[in-house]
Amino acid sequence: MTTATAAAGAHEAHEHTHYTSTGLDNKKIAIWAFIGSECMLFGSLISTYLVYKGRSVAGPFPHEAWTSPTGQVFKPILDIPVTSASTFVLLMSSLFMVLALAAVENKGKPGYEGTLGSSKFWLFATALAGATFLGFQAYEFTSFVHEGLTIRTNLFGSSFFTLTGFHGTHVAVGVLWLMTLLFIDMKRGLGPKDAILVDICALYWHFVDVVWIVIFALVYLIK
Amino acid sequence: MASSAASPTHAHAASHASEQSGLWSWLTTVDHKRIGILYLYTALFYLLVGGLEATLIRTQLAKPNLSIVSAEFYNQLFTMHGTTMVFLVIMPLSAAFFNYLIPLQIGARDVAFPRLNAFSYWVYALGGLFITLPIFWGLAPNGGWFGYAPLSGPTYSGGYNMDFWVIGLQVLGISSLAAAFNFITTIINMRAPGMTLMRMPMFTWMSFVVQFLVILAFPVITAALFFLQFDRFFGTHFYEVAAGGDPLLWQHLFWVFGHPEVYILILPAFGLVSEVLPTHSRKPLFGYNVMVYSGAMIGFLGFGVWAHHMFSVGMGPVADSIFSLATMLIGIPTGVKIFNWIATMYGGSLRFPTSMKFAIGLIAMFTIGGISGVMHSSPPSDLQQTDTYFIVAHFHYVLYGGAMMGIFAGIYHYFPKMTGRLMSETLGSWQFWLNFIGLNLTFFPMHFSGMLGMPRRIYTYDAGQGWDLFNMMSTVGTYMLLVAGLIFAYNFFRSKKHGEVAGSDPWGAPTLEWSIPSPPPEYNFAQIPEVTSRYPMWDLKAPDRTAGIEHSHPDAEVIAEAHAVPVHEETERGTAKELGIPIPFSTIKPFLVALGIIILFSGLIVLHLGNFPLAMATMLGGGAFMVGSLYAWLTSPLE
Numbered sequence: 001m002t003t004a005t006a007a008a009g010a011h012e013a014h015e016h017t018h019y020t021s022t023g024l025d026n027k028k029i030a031i032w033a034f035i036g037s038e039c040m041l042f043g044s045l046i047s048t049y050l051v052y053k054g055r056s057v058a059g060p061f062p063h064e065a066w067t068s069p070t071g072q073v074f075k076p077i078l079d080i081p082v083t084s085a086s087t088f089v090l091l092m093s094s095l096f097m098v099l100a101l102a103a104v105e106n107k108g109k110p111g112y113e114g115t116l117g118s119s120k121f122w123l124f125a126t127a128l129a130g131a132t133f134l135g136f137q138a139y140e141f142t143s144f145v146h147e148g149l150t151i152r153t154n155l156f157g158s159s160f161f162t163l164t165g166f167h168g169t170h171v172a173v174g175v176l177w178l179m180t181l182l183f184i185d186m187k188r189g190l191g192p193k194d195a196i197l198v199d200i201c202a203l204y205w206h207f208v209d210v211v212w213i214v215i216f217a218l219v220y221l222i223k
Numbered sequence: 224m225a226s227s228a229a230s231p232t233h234a235h236a237a238s239h240a241s242e243q244s245g246l247w248s249w250l251t252t253v254d255h256k257r258i259g260i261l262y263l264y265t266a267l268f269y270l271l272v273g274g275l276e277a278t279l280i281r282t283q284l285a286k287p288n289l290s291i292v293s294a295e296f297y298n299q300l301f302t303m304h305g306t307t308m309v310f311l312v313i314m315p316l317s318a319a320f321f322n323y324l325i326p327l328q329i330g331a332r333d334v335a336f337p338r339l340n341a342f343s344y345w346v347y348a349l350g351g352l353f354i355t356l357p358i359f360w361g362l363a364p365n366g367g368w369f370g371y372a373p374l375s376g377p378t379y380s381g382g383y384n385m386d387f388w389v390i391g392l393q394v395l396g397i398s399s400l401a402a403a404f405n406f407i408t409t410i411i412n413m414r415a416p417g418m419t420l421m422r423m424p425m426f427t428w429m430s431f432v433v434q435f436l437v438i439l440a441f442p443v444i445t446a447a448l449f450f451l452q453f454d455r456f457f458g459t460h461f462y463e464v465a466a467g468g469d470p471l472l473w474q475h476l477f478w479v480f481g482h483p484e485v486y487i488l489i490l491p492a493f494g495l496v497s498e499v500l501p502t503h504s505r506k507p508l509f510g511y512n513v514m515v516y517s518g519a520m521i522g523f524l525g526f527g528v529w530a531h532h533m534f535s536v537g538m539g540p541v542a543d544s545i546f547s548l549a550t551m552l553i554g555i556p557t558g559v560k561i562f563n564w565i566a567t568m569y570g571g572s573l574r575f576p577t578s579m580k581f582a583i584g585l586i587a588m589f590t591i592g593g594i595s596g597v598m599h600s601s602p603p604s605d606l607q608q609t610d611t612y613f614i615v616a617h618f619h620y621v622l623y624g625g626a627m628m629g630i631f632a633g634i635y636h637y638f639p640k641m642t643g644r645l646m647s648e649t650l651g652s653w654q655f656w657l658n659f660i661g662l663n664l665t666f667f668p669m670h671f672s673g674m675l676g677m678p679r680r681i682y683t684y685d686a687g688q689g690w691d692l693f694n695m696m697s698t699v700g701t702y703m704l705l706v707a708g709l710i711f712a713y714n715f716f717r718s719k720k721h722g723e724v725a726g727s728d729p730w731g732a733p734t735l736e737w738s739i740p741s742p743p744p745e746y747n748f749a750q751i752p753e754v755t756s757r758y759p760m761w762d763l764k765a766p767d768r769t770a771g772i773e774h775s776h777p778d779a780e781v782i783a784e785a786h787a788v789p790v791h792e793e794t795e796r797g798t799a800k801e802l803g804i805p806i807p808f809s810t811i812k813p814f815l816v817a818l819g820i821i822i823l824f825s826g827l828i829v830l831h832l833g834n835f836p837l838a839m840a841t842m843l844g845g846g847a848f849m850v851g852s853l854y855a856w857l858t859s860p861l862e
Contacts, residue, residue: 019416019751019781019784019785019786020412020413021411021412021413021414021418022411022412024412026335026336026408026412026413029335029407029408029411029412030335030336030404030405030407030408033403033404033407033408033438034404034438036438036439037400037403037404037438037439037441037442038442040438040439040440040442040443041442041443041445041446043442043443044442044443044445044446044447044476044479045446048446048450048461048472048476051469051472052467052468052469055467055468055469056466056467057465057466057467058466151453151457151458151459152457152458152459152460154460154466154467155460155461155466155467155468157459158453158459158460158461159461162449162450162453162459162461166449180854
């Protein structure tokens with residue numbers, strides 16, 4: 001017990017002596033650089049979608065019905081009410097994420113415990129909301145395929161599935177990351193000292209949400 | 224709580240030690256200096272590969288109507304020559320210097336994320352093999368180094384060749400991005416007390432600009448390559464004109480990446496000569512601040528000029544004018560740098576070791592390439608020159624005459640720091656002059672063959688078009704460059720063993736990396752230095768040179784927090800353990816993650832072979848291996 005405490009003490013002392021030029025943790029700077037880079041990735045994917053909007057030589061189309069040369073009628077593909085629901089869930093997840101970070105940062109502080117719920121609960125809620133969004137997306141993709149739109153069908157299919165698929169992959173990575181944090185929290189408890197681990201995950205998660213707002217507006221809402 | 228993270232310290236203590244040797248120690252190293260050396264050796268190997276490809280190209284073109292290689296193999300040669308030199312030689316040679324020098328120049332003990340650094344190298348090493356090895360089966364990429372779609376798409380390049388290109392480049396992009404996040408964080412956050420941004424050595428500054436170019440430019444080609452992969456492997460239509468796809472989409476995305484890439488290649492070389500010139504002029508760099516601003520300006524404007532690669536597609540007068548104007552504007556900050564280097568030498572007390580010869584060579588040769596660049600920034604002029612050997616002449620003057628000259632200057636300058644020994648000046652002089660004459664003999668005649676209408680990338684040509692003499696000159700020049708390269712290789716390996724012992728500061732250079740022993744110990748600085756000016760070593764050794772520049776002491780609290788001491792010549796040779804300096808553990812995990820990525824992507828080749836179950840197994844297996852190794856990495860302690 002004594003040795004463990006001593007080791008823990010040495011470990012903490014070592015962490016406190018880590019000098020950085022800005023006073024910020026390295027991870028925080030790296031995640032911002034990463035997000036800057038991701039902006040260019042999604043910028044390219046979204047631009048390509050917009051450039052190709054209305055250029056498919058054959059349907060089905062996002063917002064208009066289409067009758068194929070063989071006389072088959074296709075409905076407009078995008079289902080705005082359903083996607084609005086999944087968008088709402090994803091936006092709520094950002095709120096849960098904020099609460100999860102606040103719970104970790106304030107853990108053990110007098111007067112905080114129990115006022116806003118535990119970090120485990122909010123991490124779980126965030127991951128669950130992300131997983132729900134992915135469930136909606138799986139449903140959406142499946143129903144589009146049943147309606148006759150695959151990634152191979154036309155330019156719309158190629159650019160739509162690629163753009164939203166990349167976003168979905170990012171959400172999936174985020175859910176995995178959240179579940180990893182939840183696992184650590186359950187195993188050894190996350191406290192103010194580990195807040196940076198949750199902080200960088202939160203930045204990533206909010207970024208992925210913001211990207212979805214842009215995609216939802218540009219792809220779904222604007223006709 | 225924290226004890227679980229701290230306890231493995233003892234178990235791993237034995238695996239420290241960079242004095243270890245053998246293959247395993249190189250596979251597992253996370254020391255930025257050793258990773259820098261890995262980058263250096265690997266990139267020099269690929270320089271030989273790319274140089275041999277160039278030699279074969281020039282041999283085929285020596286005379287009209289030769290058929291020394293087949294036309295199909297010739298396509299592979301010019302594609303791989305470009306791809307190799309850009310992605311496997313110049314970028315990694317720059318990365319070798321980023322790795323080796325940035326922490327030393329800013330007074331840090333390592334980069335921000337040592338294991339991520341090892342990961343970057345292994346992704347590069349494995350990705351390089353992935354894209355290079357197929358040439359032995361005649362399957363090397365054959366669609367040009369900028370892989371124009373739809374030509375590189377499934378309709379016109381249905382074989383496996385371009386599969387290797389599109390996957391290989393994607394993988395190499397991961398390496399560059401990971402390294403860039405690492406270096407941005409390192410430079411922002413790991414500077415020694417007093418090392419303000421405007422005191423950073425110019426090489427670190429130019430590297431800093433380059434990392435921003437990498438993180439903003441590479442995602443664009445990542446997206447473009449994903450589209451191409453999806454077209455090739457999953458039947459999408461991004462570049463299929465018949466489905467309504469735009470044949471210019473690839474060109475725009477590629478060059479939004481491709482033009483910043485040009486500055487990614489040249490700015491590190493600019494940084495290196497900005498270290499060499501003041502050292503051997505024994506005089507501070509002229510106009511330091513303006514050099515920083517013009518480097519940043521080049522980076523910024525570099526994102527607004529991509530369509531000058533596309534004047535011939537007919538974008539219309541408005542787009543042509545804007546991109547032409549922006550391109551000419553870049554001439555200004557670039558010209559500022561040229562004049563500042565010249566002004567640095569003006570009135571200096573000059574010495575001419577090999578590194579200085581190469582640095583001056585860069586100034587002269589890059590200027591020629593820069594001026595021909597301004598020539599084709601004008602669309603009417605460009606329409607005459609595009610896709611001719613004139614363009615080949617232009618970019619070889621900036622990339623060989625510029626980037627490679629700068630990198631050679633850097634190698635001669637920093638070889639003593641890396642190895643503790645000096646390279647031979649006699650052999651260096653031979654190499655420089657052969658290089659200088661050889662490159663002019665190779666590339667200057669290309670201006671003429673280009674102006675006479677000789678197109679790029681042709682397999683052979685008929686006599687009587689006025690091209691024969693110029694082509695023969697270029698070929699002779701190429702063989703001179705090959706000889707120069709062999710002299711360099713001999714000098715490099717001979718000097719490593721038998722060179723004159725260098726000491727910590729053989730050149731009387733001004734910056735922090737020269738305050739520590741050569742080669743530096745694994746912890747770099749036994750004590751973190753407290754920096755009070757831009758030229759700390761000259762403050763110690765030649766204070767008259769630095770009298771005119773700004774000096775100040777950093778905050779006492781900051782010095783205390785970092786346990787910093789005034790800059791002094793370190794002679795400490797104790798091990799990290801003896802000095803109580805924590806050193807990151809060696810680990811194989813970054814290598815394993817890189818391996819997982821390669822296996823994952825290789826599944827796409829299997830998919831193209833038509834074996835769907837095996838492709839799925841490869842991709843899922845590779846992906847699981849990657850994720851598993853990543854978790855093992857992230858859950859093990861750093862130091």
